Amino acid sequence: MHSNLAKNIFRKRLIVEAKYKTSIDSEEFVSNFLNKLSEFMDMTIIAGPFISSATGKSVPLHDGYEGALVWAESGVNTYIWTNSNFCTVDIYSCKEFDSKSVIEFIKKEFQVEDFSYQELPDPLHQDDMRIEVQNSKEKGVGVYAKEFIPKDTIVSYVDGQIHFAEKESEVSLYAENHAIPFHKKLYRNGFNSSSVLLNHSCEPNCYVKDLFFVTTMRDIQEGEELTYSYSLFCNSDWKHDGPCLCGSENCLGEILPWRKLPDEIKKKYLAYTADWILLEELKKKNKLESLFD
Numbered sequence: 001m002h003s004n005l006a007k008n009i010f011r012k013r014l015i016v017e018a019k020y021k022t023s024i025d026s027e028e029f030v031s032n033f034l035n036k037l038s039e040f041m042d043m044t045i046i047a048g049p050f051i052s053s054a055t056g057k058s059v060p061l062h063d064g065y066e067g068a069l070v071w072a073e074s075g076v077n078t079y080i081w082t083n084s085n086f087c088t089v090d091i092y093s094c095k096e097f098d099s100k101s102v103i104e105f106i107k108k109e110f111q112v113e114d115f116s117y118q119e120l121p122d123p124l125h126q127d128d129m130r131i132e133v134q135n136s137k138e139k140g141v142g143v144y145a146k147e148f149i150p151k152d153t154i155v156s157y158v159d160g161q162i163h164f165a166e167k168e169s170e171v172s173l174y175a176e177n178h179a180i181p182f183h184k185k186l187y188r189n190g191f192n193s194s195s196v197l198l199n200h201s202c203e204p205n206c207y208v209k210d211l212f213f214v215t216t217m218r219d220i221q222e223g224e225e226l227t228y229s230y231s232l233f234c235n236s237d238w239k240h241d242g243p244c245l246c247g248s249e250n251c252l253g254e255i256l257p258w259r260k261l262p263d264e265i266k267k268k269y270l271a272y273t274a275d276w277i278l279l280e281e282l283k284k285k286n287k288l289e290s291l292f293d
């Protein structure tokens, strides 16, 4: 699994593979494509394009071309299999770029029929750039908005190891690193993101959606702390010692497992409750019985 070894170094890779329709019969096409891509992405060419043709060379593994370009911001390589109408474009950049528009550009240039792509670091596993972890003496560790973040934004992702435990109190790493339960006996740590550093609030502004996506419930203003309610994904024997310190107007006084929440709170936050808790409830009431026949 990918883990971000250098969070302070910005770099982004985009790998696109595609089946294309355009006719490529000269090195000129490759050279033009690389130059136009550089212009489109506003990159600074410092060397290249370097193009070579495999066709006619000794022991070619396939017919086609390869091209490379060095940018001040890093570089791009492309490999083209002309006998299979297949190409790959590998981009490495230390400057942010919009993957979607780059993919559209490649699709247009090659008249792409079918494509797949991958980004590294995986955007799913990265915190939204608008959030940051703060550690203050008064408030401890928390996650805050550096700027306005709209409702329904995925701000982080729980992406760590999965642990099995009969009881939540037996998850050994729980106390140190925190984990999100996603089943009554399965827990997941978040090592590469801030997903498990959000504090609890009885009036949260985020929740854990579709098991692992930390998502905003409403618009969040610059400087505001991001919080979720542990009660909306915990339903085990885990206990928080002492009173809840969330400070919200409707604080329940302690952090409760979901089953102990007052009904009106369960109702209010039903759409934000972890899928696994709802599923357990449905199973208890035999409402899913017919589906498993």
Ligand SMILES: [Zn+2]
Binding pocket: 201, 202, 203, 244, 245, 246, 247, 248, 250, 251, 252, 253, 254
């Ligand atoms: Zn509270």
